[in-house]
Amino acid sequence: xxxxxxxxxxxSKDEALSAVKQLTKDNANFSIGLAQINRQYFDVKDAxxxxxxxxxxxxxxxxxxxxxxxxxxxxxxxxxALRKSFSCYYSGNYTRGFQKENNGTSYVERVIxxxxxxxxxxxxxxxxxxxxxxxxxxxxxxxxxVLQQYPKYSRSGQSDSxxxxxxxxxxKTDVKS
Numbered sequence: 221x222x223x224x225x226x227x228x229x230x231x232s233k234d235e236a237l238s239a240v241k242q243l244t245k246d247n248a249n250f251s252i253g254l255a256q257i258n259r260q261y262f263d264v265k266d267a268x269x270x271x272x273x274x275x276x277x278x279x280x281x282x283x284x285x286x287x288x289x290x291x292x293x294x295x296x297x298x299x300x301a302l303r304k305s306f307s308c309y310y311s312g313n314y315t316r317g318f319q320k321e322n323n324g325t326s327y328v329e330r331v332i333x334x335x336x337x338x339x340x341x342x343x344x345x346x347x348x349x350x351x352x353x354x355x356x357x358x359x360x361x362x363x364x365x366v367l368q369q370y371p372k373y374s375r376s377g378q379s380d381s382x383x384x385x386x387x388x389x390x391x392k393t394d395v396k397s
Contacts, residue, residue, distance in 0.1 A: 255280025
């Protein structure tokens with residue numbers, strides 16, 4: 221629940237659906253699933269679909285994107301809009317997420333505190349991505365390996381036929397020794 225946790229978290233899908241029914245009956249403000257989707261973003265009569273991980277994460281990303289785009293229209297900076305979008309995502313409005321809760325911090329403060337400073341994710345740009353060429357080498361098998369269970373790969377820069385010729389030459393030399 222927003223601002224106050226349940227006494228006991230549900231341990232099964234059936235318990236979670238029962239909790240949704242009770243919270244709805246109590247007119248509580250709550251969020252469910254992996255992405256913690258706030259009740260205003262789904263039909264509480266169809267809460268079961270929101271417990272699907274795919275559906276839940278898709279909804280979460282759509283909600284955060286929508287909150288951010290709306291916040292951009294009346295924010296002094298992108299960072300301010302981003303923080304407001306966290307509040308919107310959490311509670312459905314742009315102010316509740318900034319209010320201190322029982323633990324002395326707001327939801328937005330906790331999101332910011334959890335932000336990793338060791339990893340910087342770059343912004344996407346429109347430049348085409350050039351993938352490194354990855355030529356898959358064809359394995360070479362010894363004559364005795366009729367089931368082809370022990371593949372051997374050529375040294376880099378050497379063609380498969382050159383590698384096979386070198387291997388065969390080495391075997392001839394080994395037999396003569």
